[in-house]
Amino acid sequence: MADIYSNADALSRQEQKRDSLYQNRVKVYPKKxxxxxxxxxxxxxxxxxxxxxxxxxxxxxxxxxxxxxxxxIDMPARRAYFLWIEIWPQEVxxxxxxxxxxxxxxxxxxxxxxxxxxxxxxxxxxxxxLFMWVERLIxxxxxxxxxxxxxxxxxxxxxxxFAKHGIWIVIAALTGGAWxxxxxxxxxxxxxxxxxQASVKVYGFFALFTxxxxxxxxxxxxxxxxxxxxxxxxxxxMFDEDTMVVxxxxxxxxxxxxHKKGEPWEGRGHxxxxxxxxxACPTGIDIRDGVQLECIGxxxxxxxxxxxxxxxxxxxxxxxxxxxxxxxxxxxxxxLRYHLIRPRTIVYSALLVAVAAFMAWSLATRAQVDVxxxxxxxxxxxxxxxxxxxxGYTIKILNMTRDEKVYKLGFDGLGYAxxxxxxxxxSASQDIARLTARSDSxxxxxxxxxxxxxxxxxxxxxxxxxxxxxETGETVRHETVFRGP
Amino acid sequence: xxxxxxxxxVSGQDTTGHEWDGIKELNNPLPKWWLYVLWATxxxxxxxxxxxxxxxxxxxxxxxARERLAxxxxxxxxEQSVFLEKIAAAQLQEIRDDPDLLNFAIAGGGSxxxxxxxxxxxxxxxxxxxxxxxxxxAWIWGGTLEDIHQTVLHGIRSDDPDTRLSEMVPFGDxxxxxxxxxxVAEYVLSLSGEATDRQAVERGKALFEENCVACHADGGVxxxxxxxxxxxxxxxxxxxxxxxxxxxxxDPKHGVMPAWVDRLDGTTxxxxxxxxxxxxxxx
Numbered sequence: 001m002a003d004i005y006s007n008a009d010a011l012s013r014q015e016q017k018r019d020s021l022y023q024n025r026v027k028v029y030p031k032k033x034x035x036x037x038x039x040x041x042x043x044x045x046x047x048x049x050x051x052x053x054x055x056x057x058x059x060x061x062x063x064x065x066x067x068x069x070x071x072x073i074d075m076p077a078r079r080a081y082f083l084w085i086e087i088w089p090q091e092v093x094x095x096x097x098x099x100x101x102x103x104x105x106x107x108x109x110x111x112x113x114x115x116x117x118x119x120x121x122x123x124x125x126x127x128x129x130l131f132m133w134v135e136r137l138i139x140x141x142x143x144x145x146x147x148x149x150x151x152x153x154x155x156x157x158x159x160x161x162f163a164k165h166g167i168w169i170v171i172a173a174l175t176g177g178a179w180x181x182x183x184x185x186x187x188x189x190x191x192x193x194x195x196x197q198a199s200v201k202v203y204g205f206f207a208l209f210t211x212x213x214x215x216x217x218x219x220x221x222x223x224x225x226x227x228x229x230x231x232x233x234x235x236x237x238m239f240d241e242d243t244m245v246v247x248x249x250x251x252x253x254x255x256x257x258x259h260k261k262g263e264p265w266e267g268r269g270h271x272x273x274x275x276x277x278x279x280a281c282p283t284g285i286d287i288r289d290g291v292q293l294e295c296i297g298x299x300x301x302x303x304x305x306x307x308x309x310x311x312x313x314x315x316x317x318x319x320x321x322x323x324x325x326x327x328x329x330x331x332x333x334x335x336l337r338y339h340l341i342r343p344r345t346i347v348y349s350a351l352l353v354a355v356a357a358f359m360a361w362s363l364a365t366r367a368q369v370d371v372x373x374x375x376x377x378x379x380x381x382x383x384x385x386x387x388x389x390x391x392g393y394t395i396k397i398l399n400m401t402r403d404e405k406v407y408k409l410g411f412d413g414l415g416y417a418x419x420x421x422x423x424x425x426x427s428a429s430q431d432i433a434r435l436t437a438r439s440d441s442x443x444x445x446x447x448x449x450x451x452x453x454x455x456x457x458x459x460x461x462x463x464x465x466x467x468x469x470x471e472t473g474e475t476v477r478h479e480t481v482f483r484g485p
Numbered sequence: 486x487x488x489x490x491x492x493x494x495v496s497g498q499d500t501t502g503h504e505w506d507g508i509k510e511l512n513n514p515l516p517k518w519w520l521y522v523l524w525a526t527x528x529x530x531x532x533x534x535x536x537x538x539x540x541x542x543x544x545x546x547x548x549x550a551r552e553r554l555a556x557x558x559x560x561x562x563x564e565q566s567v568f569l570e571k572i573a574a575a576q577l578q579e580i581r582d583d584p585d586l587l588n589f590a591i592a593g594g595g596s597x598x599x600x601x602x603x604x605x606x607x608x609x610x611x612x613x614x615x616x617x618x619x620x621x622x623a624w625i626w627g628g629t630l631e632d633i634h635q636t637v638l639h640g641i642r643s644d645d646p647d648t649r650l651s652e653m654v655p656f657g658d659x660x661x662x663x664x665x666x667x668x669v670a671e672y673v674l675s676l677s678g679e680a681t682d683r684q685a686v687e688r689g690k691a692l693f694e695e696n697c698v699a700c701h702a703d704g705g706v707x708x709x710x711x712x713x714x715x716x717x718x719x720x721x722x723x724x725x726x727x728x729x730x731x732x733x734x735x736d737p738k739h740g741v742m743p744a745w746v747d748r749l750d751g752t753t754x755x756x757x758x759x760x761x762x763x764x765x766x767x768x
Binding site for chain 1: 514515516517518519520588591607608609610611612618620621622623677715718719720763765766
């Protein structure tokens with residue numbers, strides 16, 4: 001990196017005063033662009049937005065009494081549904097796993113192709129792109145928009161602005177509405193929203209996400225990338241000399257300058273300083289300055305420049321996806337070397353595969369039923385009238401399936417003891433009781449175990465409760481203790 | 486004060502003029518919208534402060550927290566009213582038999598127990614010296630639902646007109662001498678198989694039949710209608726050593742159980758009754 005302080009000169013006191021601490025925002029008017037990467041961006045935008053808006057409407061039958069929405073996070077009931085997967089609150093670590101996957105995936109993709117997340121798939125980019133398209137539709141392309149903004153306030157101008165903001169608010173409302181549909185049943189909440197029956201909470205969040213979409217995509221735009229988002233500031237750490245980033249081929253373009261038709265190309269670069277790359281850039285920067293924080297890697301400057309190169313009968317690729325290593329190679333005329341598979345990318349992809357595999361395995365093998373045994377803490381044990389010792393336990397059966405389950409409760413490792421379940425005192429057998437756990441809920445049972453005085457072995461004795469599911473014969477054991485005086 | 490502002494060649498920006506161990510920082514101007522947002526948050530902070538009525542005595546616009554809490558408690562009770570009404574209308578045994586009512590009563594009774602009963606009877610009814618263990622199956626006044634209900638409502642030796650009373654005769658007041666009390670204590674120990682002195686047991690047996698059987702019944706099985714504890718079991722209110730038994734015979738202690746009929750509502754007392762009954766020793 002060039003030493004940025006090598007040309008420093010100290011300023012005089014007067015000069016120090018002139019710069020303000022705050023600056024006005026420079027409005028960016030991106031120009032319309034056509035080309036490979038613009039087409040790719042449209043495809044990615046369409047696919048992602050389609051997923052976002054349509055997913056809440058997909059249905060998935062889970063039986064009576066259960067929500068039939070394919071993707072639903074039911075906060076009041078503390079459940080999350082993703083197709084056939086149902087997540088209980090204590091399994092929230094799957095969310096951690098998803099975030100981990102997201103992070104590693106992002107690092108992996110960025111090490112390969114630079115800021116493709118920022119330029120193609122980030123929600124801020126996608127919605128800003130959509131809003132800019134609406135703006136171009138109503139107010140015209142770059143030059144027309146600039147003239148409109150500079151010009152006087154006419155009816156035409158006001159009505160255009162009105163229409164643009166109106167459409168923006170409609171899109172924002174659809175976006176906010178779709179968001180809350182991930183947390184409520186979509187058809188129901190839509191009807192409620194429109195008939196004024198939705199709760200204050202629902203209206204509140206709807207308003208919040210509409211407002212934030214409108215503000216962020218309509219007004220903030222590139223300010224988010226430059227000032228608010230942390231990602232640009234450490235994405236650079238993901239790059240190395242083999243990452244394919246949007247690059248201006250300076251060795252070919254410099255020295256730049258205006259070109260008249262018919263003039264030779266010897267002794268000068270191919271860059272004709274048309275500034276189309278700057279005009280096309282949604283963050284308003286000049287890619288010829290090099291890799292910078294504000295460049296979101298959307299590659300629209302590539303399309304813009306290629307257009308101009310085609311008109312000048314020059315080969316494409318004055319700006320292109322290229323690696324630092326190969327820019328140097330091209331400049332020297334040396335053979336190009338691509339190292340997409342290298343230690344960094346191998347490690348990232350291995351991590352990705354490992355986390356994904358672990359999560360899949362964990363999801364596939366997770367227990368559908370969980371048993372918790374809580375030994376009473378107060379009192380630890382009770383001396384009964386005949387001198388025998390009684391311990392109390394609270395057994396909770398978490399039935400995470402859709403069917404009701406019945407279990408036989410027994411115990412093992414205690415020798416002779418009597419067990420009773422509160423609520424089933426008149427059940428016939430001595431040490432076996434039947435516990436029912438309703439579907440998708442937690443069943444709580446109080447259990448007493450009594451050991452005759454002379455059979456109590458010391459202050460603490462280990463033993464296990466054994467639950468056997470009646471239908472499948474599956475057993476679950478839970479170790480606990482029996483306490484005595 | 487900034488000592489040496491320099492201009493960076495690449496970005497054209499000034500540095501802050503400070504240097505920290507060789508590190509200098511560019512002084513990029515902040516966007517004005519950032520500043521406006523900051524001012525907006527300051528204004529909002531003031532507005533919210535006064536809206537949320539935090540100054541005692543000065544009414545804001547938001548409902549004070551105390552009133553909000555009262556409202557939420559009301560709403561919670563209203564939600565529970567389905568169960569509360571059923572419990573108020575049902576008989577104790579009906580509550581005990583219905584699994585849903587039972588669960589609610591155990592939860593409600595448990596929480597009331599922790600507030601009102603646990604200070605004396607211990608958490609979970611563990612008891613202590615002088616405070617009966619409610620979790621065991623030894624009952625001074627009976628362990629059926631009705632008995633427990635009566636005890637909770639009117640107490641033992643309390644101020645309530647319907648309270649239950651029992652009095653252990655102070656035998657040290659000239660009725661028996663120390664040797665006799667020692668023998669009786671030995672006999673009482675023999676009832677639960679803890680005696681060591683056979684002759685003392687025989688002497689004590691005669692004394693017991695003269696003085697104690699009237700309340701404590703033959704063989705010391707106790708009489709719940711009189712509130713006379715069973716002496717032949719492993720549960721002792723004031724201790725089960727010979728000294729403890731002698732002490733309680735010579736100069737007996739009498740505990741007081743308060744009456745709750747005027748202090749808690751009927752439904753809560755029903756739930757408490759069911760809760761105590763399910764602690765493990767209910768009859």
